[in-house]
Structures are given as C-alpha cells and as structure tokens.
Amino acid sequence: MKSHFLSAPRIAFQSQFNNHATMKNNKPSQPKKKSARMKVNASDNDSPGKKRPRRERNPPKALTLGQESEAPDIEDFSFTREEVSGVRASLLEWYDLNGRDLPWRTRGSEGNTGNAQEDKDEEEDRRAYGVWVSEVMLQQTRVQTVIDYYNRWMLKWPSLHHLASASLEEVNEMWAGLGYYRRARFLLEGAQMIVAGGEGFPRTVGALRKIPGIGDYTAGAIASIAFNEVVPVVDGNVVRVLARLKAISANPKDSATVKSFWKLAAQLVDPDRPGDFNQSLMELGATACTPLNPSCFSCPISIQCQALSISRKDESVTVTDYPSKGVKTKQREEFSAVCVVQILRGEDAFASDSSESGYLLVKRPDEGLLAGLWEFPSVMLKDEADSDARREAIDHFLEQSFGLNSTICIPITREDVGDFVHIFSHIRLRIFVELLVLRLKDETSFFRKHGKKTLTWKYVDSEALSSLGLTSGVRKVYAAVEKFKKNSLPKCSQPRRRSRLKQ
Numbered sequence: 232m233k234s235h236f237l238s239a240p241r242i243a244f245q246s247q248f249n250n251h252a253t254m255k256n257n258k259p260s261q262p263k264k265k266s267a268r269m270k271v272n273a274s275d276n277d278s279p280g281k282k283r284p285r286r287e288r289n290p291p292k293a294l295t296l297g298q299e300s301e302a303p304d305i306e307d308f309s310f311t312r313e314e315v316s317g318v319r320a321s322l323l324e325w326y327d328l329n330g331r332d333l334p335w336r337t338r339g340s341e342g343n344t345g346n347a348q349e350d351k352d353e354e355e356d357r358r359a360y361g362v363w364v365s366e367v368m369l370q371q372t373r374v375q376t377v378i379d380y381y382n383r384w385m386l387k388w389p390s391l392h393h394l395a396s397a398s399l400e401e402v403n404e405m406w407a408g409l410g411y412y413r414r415a416r417f418l419l420e421g422a423q424m425i426v427a428g429g430e431g432f433p434r435t436v437g438a439l440r441k442i443p444g445i446g447d448y449t450a451g452a453i454a455s456i457a458f459n460e461v462v463p464v465v466d467g468n469v470v471r472v473l474a475r476l477k478a479i480s481a482n483p484k485d486s487a488t489v490k491s492f493w494k495l496a497a498q499l500v501d502p503d504r505p506g507d508f509n510q511s512l513m514e515l516g517a518t519a520c521t522p523l524n525p526s527c528f529s530c531p532i533s534i535q536c537q538a539l540s541i542s543r544k545d546e547s548v549t550v551t552d553y554p555s556k557g558v559k560t561k562q563r564e565e566f567s568a569v570c571v572v573q574i575l576r577g578e579d580a581f582a583s584d585s586s587e588s589g590y591l592l593v594k595r596p597d598e599g600l601l602a603g604l605w606e607f608p609s610v611m612l613k614d615e616a617d618s619d620a621r622r623e624a625i626d627h628f629l630e631q632s633f634g635l636n637s638t639i640c641i642p643i644t645r646e647d648v649g650d651f652v653h654i655f656s657h658i659r660l661r662i663f664v665e666l667l668v669l670r671l672k673d674e675t676s677f678f679r680k681h682g683k684k685t686l687t688w689k690y691v692d693s694e695a696l697s698s699l700g701l702t703s704g705v706r707k708v709y710a711a712v713e714k715f716k717k718n719s720l721p722k723c724s725q726p727r728r729r730s731r732l733k734q
C-alpha cells in the first residue's frame with residue numbers, strides 16, 4: 232500500500248454504508264417484463280391495462296408504423312370534427328369537476344389599481360410567472376414534491392421582479408433537491424432578461440421562446456394558461472392520451488412522431504378556453520390515463536378512445552400497448568472520489584466532535600453538470616480506481632487547490648467511508664467517499680493565503696452545512712460521513728498527535 236502525504240492511521244472497521252451500497256448495487260436483476268400485449272377480459276373494462284397471460288406476439292393490427300398497406304402513416308392521423316367537439320366538451324366538463332386544487336392554479340384576488348386593463352395585465356403576469364415556475368419545477372419531478380418547493384419559492388420571490396434581483400446562489404439553495412439545476416439558472420436568467428427588457432412578461436409563444444430555458448412546451452403552457460393564446464402543449468401525459476385516443480403505437484420519442492402529436496394537440500385545443508383545455512388533457516394523463524393502470528371505466532373520453540375500442544375487440548391488445556415503449560439510452564458509467572475535509576480548530580482541536588470544526592466546500596465551474604453548485608472536494612477518476620489511486624488523485628487536488636500537505640497540516644483521521652451510485656439522467660456516477668480530519672499548523676496563514684485564486688471555496692461549520700441548499704448527491708455524501716462517524720469514530724477518536732506523516 233502506498234503512503235500519502237496526508238496519511239493518518241486507518242481504522243479497522245467494516246463500513247456499513249459500503250456494505251449497504253454494495254448489496255444494493257449487486258441485487259439480482261429483476262425478471263424482464265413481458266410485452267404489454269396482453270389479453271383483455273371483455274367483462275373487466277374498468278381496468279383494461281391489467282396484465283394477463285400473453286397469447287400472441289403480433290403488434291396491434293393495422294396500427295404500427297412501418298406495417299404494410301392498411302397501416303396509416305403517422306402524418307395521416309387527425310381528428311374528425313365530431314371527435315374534436317366531443318373531446319373538447321367532455322374533457323372541459325370533467326376538468327371543471329375533477330381538476331386538482333394546486334397552488335399554481337389559484338387565481339388572484341380582485342385588482343386594486345382602479346384601472347380594469349391594468350388589473351387584468353397584472354393578474355395575467357402574476358399567473359404567467361406562477362405557471363412558468365411550476366412548469367419548470369414539474370419537469371422530472373412529482374406534483375406532490377413540487378407543491379412544497381413552489382410555495383416556498385413564491386413566499387421568497389412572489390413576483391418576477393423579486394426573482395430577478397435574487398442571486399444564483401440563493402436560487403440554487405432554494406432549488407436544492409429538485410435536481411437538473413440548469414432549470415433554476417434559466418429561471419433566474421429568464422426573469423432578469425424580461426425585467427431588463429422593460430416590456431413586461433412576453434405574451435405569445437413566439438416571444439416566450441426567446442427566453443433562455445423556455446421551450447415549446449413551457450411556452451405553450453404559459454401562453455395558453457396565462458394569456459389565453461390558442462396554442463397546444465405536448466408533454467408525456469398528453470402524448471400518452473393522444474396515442475391511445477388515436478391508437479398510435481409509433482415510438483413517441485421519434486421526431487416525426489413528436490411533430491404529429493403537436494399537430495393532433497393543436498387540432499383539439501379549445502379556442503375559448505385553451506389554457507383549461509390544455510390542463511385538462513395533461514390532468515387526464517396524470518390522474519386517469521396513467522401508464523400502467525388507466526381508469527378507462529371512468530374516463531370522460533372513452534367513447535372516442537380507439538385503443539379502448541380495439542382492446543375490446545381484440546383480446547390480445549390492451550390500451551397500455553399505446554404508445555410503444557421507446558428503447559432507453561444506456562447510461563454512461565463514471566467514477567469520482569470525494570474527500571470530506573474536516574478541519575478541527577480552537578483549543579479542543581484534537582477532539583473529532585469539536586464544535587469549532589468545519590468543512591471545505593468547493594464551487595463547481597459555471598458551465599457543465601451542476602454548474603455553480605457547492606460540493607466537497609472531488610476528482611473524476613478514469614475508472615474504478617483502488618483506494619491508493621483515489622487518495623493519490625485527491626492529494627494532488629488538495630495540494631494544488633489549497634496547498635494542503637504535511638508541512639501545513641496534521642492529519643488526525645483519514646478513512647474510506649464507502650461508495651454509492653448516484654444517477655443523473657444520462658450518467659451512473661459511482662462516488663467513493665473518504666473522510667479526512669485534520670488540524671492546521673497555522674490557521675491564520677491558511678485562511679489568508681489561499682485566496683481563492685484558482686477556484687472558489689469556503690469553509691463552513693456543520694450547522695451552516697446542514698442548512699445550506701446542497702444537491703442531493705452532496706447531501707448523500709455528508710449523510711454517509713455523519714453515519715460513519717457515529718458508528719465508527721468512537722473507536723478511533725483518541726488524539727493522534729503522533730501520527731506519522733510522509734515528509
């Protein structure tokens with residue numbers, strides 16, 4: 232085993248965290264799911280999505296793209312006039328009775344400027360801001376989780392102008408735990424851009440699309456819900472409902488198919504209540520026409536639903552066959568070593584639970600993954616390196632960034648804590664965590680000298696660390712270290728003034 236310049240005695244222990252992570256990651260793979268093509272019991276129409284024994288493997292008849300002769304091309308799908316009016320009326324009626332009471336759907340109180348047009352504009356802007364924030368939060372996150380974040384956000388930044396004057400750090404802290412932090416940054420930058428433009432909230436899809444981070448979906452949602460523009464929205468829920476309504480089994484991720492869904496949604500959108508109609512379509516997908524167990528029995532548009540109609544005639548087909556399940560892209564495997572550096576300070580500096588201790592945090596670069604967010608010192612690894620190689624990489628980073636080496640600090644404890652896998656949308660990141668507890672030989676000089684020239688860093692105590700808005704990955708690392716200290720450090724928290732260091 233190599234020795235490192237920040238070597239401290241290793242504690243003989245079995246990391247429960249590591250065991251847990253290993254067990255989790257080595258769990259036997261689940262049996263593969265069977266195809267969604269199952270029989271439907273004609274007498275069980277209230278749950279046609281239920282799986283039954285597979286009978287045959289053919290795709291739904293005459294409905295799969297690329298099939299011969301009678302299979303319609305995706306371009307050919309459209310609604311008849313009767314279908315359009317039937318779907319609009321039924322969905323709006325259903326939505327008026329069943330729409331969920333969500334905070335971003337509440338309408339404002341009466342205006343108070345005394346000018347009806349000004350009051351209307353103000354209310355629309357307020358609504359647009361609320362829809363924008365909620366729609367961005369709802370991307371990749373469940374409604375129940377978003378409600379709390381949304382309420383806290385609105386309390387802190389009740390209007391676009393309040394948000395525009397916030398700092399990125401504040402916004403990131405508020406966003407902590409929602410993931411995909413680029414969304415938060417775009418919200419802030421968008422708010423700043425709109426306020427700087429001085430022309431109020433953009434009111435059409437065309438104008439909204441010029442704001443960073445606002446794509447077709449969010450623009451359609453804001454324009455239709457807040458400003459009554461007659462434009463469609465298409466998200467995953469809408470795709471599912473439309474695919475079932477028209478029995479389209481094409482890959483919904485394919486760009487030609489996506490375009491066609493937008494065309495179909497545009498055909499349906501109600502000219503008098505575009506915002507409510509769009510919300511009703513999304514609401515149906517979220518609450519009734521769900522991926523696995525659609526409630527067809529109580530569905531307001533079951534009469535128009537072609538997937539349901541086919542499933543009733545052909546017991547080898549279920550409505551959940553629509554849309555087809557696209558092939559998932561394989562996630563990239565990456566590895567990183569994280570070192571939680573705890574600096575003990577003050578009189579009681581050798582006690583590992585010293586209330587005067589604190590941690591080093593480093594700010595990530597302003598571009599790329601988790602841009603501008605705080606984390607413990609870390610390095611990316613080429614592959615699943617062993618403990619010595621990881622320490623070598625970390626030592627190099629700590630010396631380059633902070634000048635931390637044996638001439639300026641005394642390591643008290645250095646231990647491997649464990650590892651876990653953190654999932655990003657396209658990356659499986661295996662994170663190896665170690666704890667390095669040290670004491671500085673000359674605190675004043677360290678904190679003064681390392682003037683944050685090459686990277687931005689800060690020293691925070693554990694109380695501040697707990698209240699900081701950290702990403703879920705960083706919180707997992709901290710939780711693992713805390714657990715490790717609780718379970719393992721009592722055995723080894725004796726003073727280690729005589730630790731041997733490599734000079």
Ligand code: SF4
Pocket residue numbers: 472475476519520521525526527528530531532533536537538539550
């Ligand atoms: S649209 Fe209605 S009837 Fe059709 S699959 Fe969805 S829930 Fe069932």
